[in-house]
Amino acid sequence: MPSALPEKVNPWLLCRAGEMLAGTLLTERMDRLAAAVTSVADPVVVELQFERDQRGKSRVTGQCSVTVTMQCQRCLEPAAVPLLAVVCLQLVKDEADAGLLPDDVDPLFAEGDSELLLLADLIEDELLMSLPSVARHQDPVCHVPAGAEPAQVVTEADDDQNPFKVLMNLKRPRT
Numbered sequence: 001m002p003s004a005l006p007e008k009v010n011p012w013l014l015c016r017a018g019e020m021l022a023g024t025l026l027t028e029r030m031d032r033l034a035a036a037v038t039s040v041a042d043p044v045v046v047e048l049q050f051e052r053d054q055r056g057k058s059r060v061t062g063q064c065s066v067t068v069t070m071q072c073q074r075c076l077e078p079a080a081v082p083l084l085a086v087v088c089l090q091l092v093k094d095e096a097d098a099g100l101l102p103d104d105v106d107p108l109f110a111e112g113d114s115e116l117l118l119l120a121d122l123i124e125d126e127l128l129m130s131l132p133s134v135a136r137h138q139d140p141v142c143h144v145p146a147g148a149e150p151a152q153v154v155t156e157a158d159d160d161q162n163p164f165k166v167l168m169n170l171k172r173p174r175t
């Protein structure tokens with residue numbers, strides 16, 4: 001069994017030491033996540049590598065995953081949605097540092113060298129960003145009564161049918 005993770009961490013110290021944090025975290029204090037979904041199947045499985053890269057930047061990479069229940073927007077029944085958040089963060093002390101980051105790296109703010117971060121906050125942010133904007137069952141288990149909707153239903157009929165629009169959506173990160 002993976003072990004429980006510490007509540008608070010010093011990210012700068014962990015990066016200097018090149019530590020790997022792997023374990024589980026309960027979502028009991030993740031109120032924003034709880035508000036966004038119907039329920040959460042605890043715990044979150046977390047794997048985070050803290051390190052300094054070749055240029056001396058302090059990075060946090062890895063992933064966290066948990067299954068949540070959301071309302072299926074097609075049949076309105078609860079649907080299990082596995083969340084997988086890929087973490088790619090760089091420690092920064094202020095907005096100016098954050099502005100220098102490449103597009104695919106998000107800032108993790110920790111002002112002082114000894115600042116402690118609540119691990120649950122960090123993980124909750126990442127999970128929230130990985131939530132689908134529209135939750136749906138995989139087709140075979142969706143409870144829409146037969147005949148109520150065609151199999152290849154496109155609920156947002158307008159935009160999604162334009163192939164170019166679909167391509168554009170693929171290139172844009174989902175928010």
Ligand SMILES: [Zn+2]
Binds near residue numbers: 141
């Ligand atoms: Zn459904």
